[in-house]
Amino acid sequence: MSNLAIFASGTGSNAAKIIEYFREEPNIRVRLVVSNKATAPVLGLAERNGIESMVISRAGFYETETLLQELGARNIDFIVLAGFLWLIPPYLVRAFAGRLVNIHPALLPKYGGKGMYGMNVHRAVKAAGEKETGITIHYVNERYDEGDAIFQARCTIDAGDSPEDIAHKVQVLEHEHFAPVIERLVSSGQQNEPSNH
Numbered sequence: 001m002s003n004l005a006i007f008a009s010g011t012g013s014n015a016a017k018i019i020e021y022f023r024e025e026p027n028i029r030v031r032l033v034v035s036n037k038a039t040a041p042v043l044g045l046a047e048r049n050g051i052e053s054m055v056i057s058r059a060g061f062y063e064t065e066t067l068l069q070e071l072g073a074r075n076i077d078f079i080v081l082a083g084f085l086w087l088i089p090p091y092l093v094r095a096f097a098g099r100l101v102n103i104h105p106a107l108l109p110k111y112g113g114k115g116m117y118g119m120n121v122h123r124a125v126k127a128a129g130e131k132e133t134g135i136t137i138h139y140v141n142e143r144y145d146e147g148d149a150i151f152q153a154r155c156t157i158d159a160g161d162s163p164e165d166i167a168h169k170v171q172v173l174e175h176e177h178f179a180p181v182i183e184r185l186v187s188s189g190q191q192n193e194p195s196n197h
C-alpha cells in the first residue's frame with residue numbers, strides 16, 4: 001500500500017480527479033491533503049472525501065522540518081503537487097527524491113519559472129502566438145519547474161482561442177493524464193521496494 005499526499009492551494013480540480021481515480025484502487029490511497037491556504041476549496045474537497053488535511057504556514061514550511069515528521073507519521077510515500085505554488089525547500093526535495101512530482105500547465109521548459117502559474121501561463125502562451133501547448137508532469141527540485149520531465153501531452157491552439165479557451169484545453173489534458181501517470185510512477189516504485197507499508 002502506498003500513501004499519497006496531495007499539496008494544493010487552488011480549486012483542487014486535479015486533486016478531485018486524483019482522489020476519484022484512486023478511490024477504488026487497493027494499493028494506492030490519497031492519505032493527506034496539504035495546503036498553504038486556509039480558505040482553499042481543496043480543503044472542503046478533502047473533508048467531503050474523508051481525507052485528512054493540513055494547513056501549513058510559510059514559517060513552518062521553510063524554517064522547520066516538522067512537515068517531514070507529519071508526513072512520516074502518516075507513512076506518506078509519494079507527494080503530488082497539484083496547483084501548489086510555493087517553492088519546495090531542499091529538505092523535502094531530498095527526503096522525497098524521485099517521489100515528488102508537479103504538474104505544470106505548459107510544455108516545459110517553455111513558460112515555466114516563478115510567477116508562471118495558472119492563467120499567467122496561458123496568457124503568455126497566447127501572447128507569443130504559440131500553435132500548441134500542453135502539460136508537463138515533472139520531478140520537483142529546488143528550482144521552479146526545472147526538475148526532469150516525466151510526461152508531456154499536447155493540444156493545438158486555434159487562432160481564435162482566448163487564454164480561457166487554452167486553459168480549458170489544458171485542463172482536459174491534466175484531468176485525463178495526471179492520475180494515470182501517478183499510478184504508473186507509484187506502482188513502479190512499489191516494485192522496486194523490498195517492503196511496503
Ligand code: GAR
Pocket residue numbers: 008009010011012013014015082083084085103104105116117118121174
Ligand atoms: C493546474 O492547472 C496546474 O497545472 C497549475 O495550477 C492549476 C491548479 O488547478 N499549476 C501551476 O501553474 C504550477 N506552476 P486545480 O486547483 O484546479 O487543480
